[in-house]
Amino acid sequence: MTTKHDEIVVTDGLTKRYGVRLAVDGVSLAVRRGEVFGFLGPNGAGKTTTLRMLLGLVRPTDGTASVLGEPPGSPAALRRVGSLVEGPGFYPYLSGRENLRVLASYTGLGEAAVAQALERVELTARAGDRYRTYSLGMKQRLGVAAALLGRPELLILDEPTNGLDPAGMADMRQLLRALASDGQTVLLSSHLLGEVEQICDRVGVIAGGRLRASGTVAELRGGASLVLRVSPLPAALPIAERLFGGAAVSTVDDCLSLAVEPSRASQVVQAMVEARVAVHEVRPVHRSLEEIFFALSGEGQEGVA
Amino acid sequence: MNAVGDLGRATRAELRRLVRWPAMWVLCGVWLLLNLTFAYVFPYLTYRDGTTVGPRAGTGTLESMLPDHAPVAVVQGMPMFGGALVLILGALAIGGPYGWGTWKTVFTTGPRRGVALTGTLLALGAVLVGLTIATLALDLTAASVVAGVENQAIVLPGAGDVLRGTGAALLIAAMWTVGGALLGALARGPALAVGLGLVWTLVVENLLRGVANLLTALATITDCLPGTVAGSLAAAAGALPPSDPNGSPGVNTIHDGATALLGVIVFLVAFGAATVGLVSRRDLAA
Numbered sequence: 001m002t003t004k005h006d007e008i009v010v011t012d013g014l015t016k017r018y019g020v021r022l023a024v025d026g027v028s029l030a031v032r033r034g035e036v037f038g039f040l041g042p043n044g045a046g047k048t049t050t051l052r053m054l055l056g057l058v059r060p061t062d063g064t065a066s067v068l069g070e071p072p073g074s075p076a077a078l079r080r081v082g083s084l085v086e087g088p089g090f091y092p093y094l095s096g097r098e099n100l101r102v103l104a105s106y107t108g109l110g111e112a113a114v115a116q117a118l119e120r121v122e123l124t125a126r127a128g129d130r131y132r133t134y135s136l137g138m139k140q141r142l143g144v145a146a147a148l149l150g151r152p153e154l155l156i157l158d159e160p161t162n163g164l165d166p167a168g169m170a171d172m173r174q175l176l177r178a179l180a181s182d183g184q185t186v187l188l189s190s191h192l193l194g195e196v197e198q199i200c201d202r203v204g205v206i207a208g209g210r211l212r213a214s215g216t217v218a219e220l221r222g223g224a225s226l227v228l229r230v231s232p233l234p235a236a237l238p239i240a241e242r243l244f245g246g247a248a249v250s251t252v253d254d255c256l257s258l259a260v261e262p263s264r265a266s267q268v269v270q271a272m273v274e275a276r277v278a279v280h281e282v283r284p285v286h287r288s289l290e291e292i293f294f295a296l297s298g299e300g301q302e303g304v305a
Numbered sequence: 306m307n308a309v310g311d312l313g314r315a316t317r318a319e320l321r322r323l324v325r326w327p328a329m330w331v332l333c334g335v336w337l338l339l340n341l342t343f344a345y346v347f348p349y350l351t352y353r354d355g356t357t358v359g360p361r362a363g364t365g366t367l368e369s370m371l372p373d374h375a376p377v378a379v380v381q382g383m384p385m386f387g388g389a390l391v392l393i394l395g396a397l398a399i400g401g402p403y404g405w406g407t408w409k410t411v412f413t414t415g416p417r418r419g420v421a422l423t424g425t426l427l428a429l430g431a432v433l434v435g436l437t438i439a440t441l442a443l444d445l446t447a448a449s450v451v452a453g454v455e456n457q458a459i460v461l462p463g464a465g466d467v468l469r470g471t472g473a474a475l476l477i478a479a480m481w482t483v484g485g486a487l488l489g490a491l492a493r494g495p496a497l498a499v500g501l502g503l504v505w506t507l508v509v510e511n512l513l514r515g516v517a518n519l520l521t522a523l524a525t526i527t528d529c530l531p532g533t534v535a536g537s538l539a540a541a542a543g544a545l546p547p548s549d550p551n552g553s554p555g556v557n558t559i560h561d562g563a564t565a566l567l568g569v570i571v572f573l574v575a576f577g578a579a580t581v582g583l584v585s586r587r588d589l590a591a
Contacts, residue, residue, distance in 0.1 A: 018590075049590075055413045057589040075311070079415045089406025091322055098325065105318035106414045106421070108310075146410060 006032045008154060008185055009054060013063035016049050023049045025209040026063065031154075031187050036180045038200030039189040040293065046209040047189035048086050051158050054187075055083050068154060079107060082152035084160060088143030092132035096123060096142045099131055100149065109150050117145040120175070136163035144172070148179075155179065157188040161195060173199045197289045205296050212296040221287045226265055228256040228272070229281040236277045243271055257285075311416045315424025316431075318411075323428050328397055333436050336390045337443055343386075344378040345370055345447040348551070369551045370451045373460045374543075375444040376470025379437065381544035383474045384535040385506065385555030388481035391433065392502040395485025398429055399580065400495035409589055418585040426577055429482050437475045441467070466543070473542035476569050477535040481506070483576040484531060490583045506532060528559055534568030541565055 009031035016024040024046040031037040041047050052058040054065055056073010070077035090099040100114045118124045121141040126134070134142065140163045147155055160176070161169040176186055176199050190196050196203055197217055204214035213220055230236040236256050240249045248259040258268065262284035272279050323329055352366045368374060399422075402408045412418050445461075452459045462470075488498035510532040517524040527533060536546075536555045541562030545552040560568065 052588075052590065057409060057412060059588060073412075075415055075417055078413055081413070083413045085409060085413070087406065089402075089408075089410040091326075091402075091405060091407055093327055094322060094325055098321075102318050102322045103410065103414050105321055106314055106411065106416055108314055 015062035035201040038196035041206035082147030084143040097127035319428035372448040377543035380474040381553040392485035395482035396498035399486040400489030537565035
């Protein structure tokens with residue numbers, strides 16, 4: 001059971017307006033301790049603005065938020081939060097290690113914390129090189145290293161796999177899961193559905209500045225369905241309707257589609273065989289997060305992969 | 306963690322990135338080179354070239370190049386050229402991180418924005434202290450060489466003169482640096498801030514002063530400009546206005562020393578407060 005005490009990021013009606021443009025519109029969400037929460041939405045949906053408000057970089061026009069029980073952007077909250085928002089930002093003339101040393105100086109962290117963060121993102125070998133010589137992926141990894149300085153309780157990461165090659169993306173996802181296993185809470189935004197599906201315990205879908213839905217991936221998917229390839233199809237339809245009701249039965253691509261739990265497959269197959277209807281194939285079908293996303297957001301497919 | 310501790314850590318962190326910043330060393334190097342060139346090299350060549358004829362001839366020029374005059378050499382170029390250079394330093398130090406995205410990183414690290422910004426200004430102050438000391442050391446060295454070559458006695462300046470000259474130079478430099486920092490914060494980037502700052506220090510103030518000679522109402526305003534009070538403070542520390550053969554651009558005698566000192570301090574504090582207030586209150590949306 002989740003208690004209020006477990007919710008370490010809470011927003012209520014969080015709103016940001018730039019002139020006449022409503023960037024974030026009344027977002028209310030809760031992130032629980034120890035989970036990986038995915039903030040999913042297309043480019044321009046309001047993900048980054050919401051994260052900026054949680055870090056105190058941008059002041060909300062309306063609504064409230066608390067981070068680890070503190071006001072967003074307060075030193076008490078920020079000291080327990082690591083973040084990477086809208087790409088890494090470092091001094092180009094300093095090395096990766098020296099950049100981290102500068103940041104560590106702000107909070108009184110020592111050399112060990114810097115070395116540990118570099119080790120965690122596997123950047124130790126190139127840590128002495130100037131930041132301006134880094135590839136996009138290395139810059140992103142240094143950004144994550146900066147977020148990890150001092151082992152924060154909460155990580156707020158905006159598109160953490162941006163710029164990484166496939167192997168780097170896999171490593172990053174593994175790292176995020178490992179951090180969650182160690183008890184760190186991760187709030188990440190992404191427009192990559194597969195990424196969110198792979199690593200997040202719960203998901204919030206944002207589009208047009210509004211939070212459309214939130215819950216576990218399974219909750220968002222709802223129930224699965226069964227698809228049967230049968231012949232003759234007209235003979236199978238009344239049998240299925242008698243078993244599950246007309247609302248649960250439809251035909252898709254000359255197949256019988258049943259909105260029932262896959263565990264009921266044996267029941268329907270037995271009924272079909274008894275009625276001398278040939279059953280060629282039975283398969284369970286889960287709604288993909290992609291389908292759910294487009295259904296919730298009403299967005300086109302551009303901007304979301 | 307208390308505010309003083311946070312400020313100490315922020316100052317150390319900012320000093321750490323400033324001392325490794327090539328642009329800072331370039332600007333300081335250019336100032337030292339200009340100071341040496343205009344306070345010693347050109348005057349000495351002029352002195353050697355025309356000791357008997359010309360308006361810049363005579364022992365006055367040589368006296369201005371001897372060691373006891375070194376504190377004046379430190380401050381004489383600061384109201385205009387030195388000021389322009391340190392203004393660039395301030396504009397780049399505050400405006401640059403907007404372009405690099407490092408303010409976002411710093412402001413999400415822990416300290417309050419006001420503390421982080423004040424740390425930056427204090428770190429810049431430390432750089433200016435170093436620069437002022439380096440300028441004095443360079444000027445004393447150059448003056449000693451001139452004295453040696455010209456068979457003059459090496460008489461070191463008194464402590465009071467050193468304090469007056471370097472103190473005035475430091476205050477003027479700090480005022481222009483923080484003015485540049487304010488421009489960097491206003492422009493949220495280095496390029497526009499540097500451009501506007503240079504136009505102001507090198508062109509606008511001089512044009513206004515020229516027009517003020519014709520419009521007396523404008524004179525009241527120009528008398529209160531940062532360049533005017535900086536020039537008067539330099540004059541109070543011994544620098545001569547351009548009307549004198551040994552004078553320097555930007556130096557003036559419009560205000561007495563106390564008024565000029567107060568004016569420079571007022572601008573310094575106002576620029577600093579405006580910078581910290583502006584960055585603290587404004588959204589960091591990019």
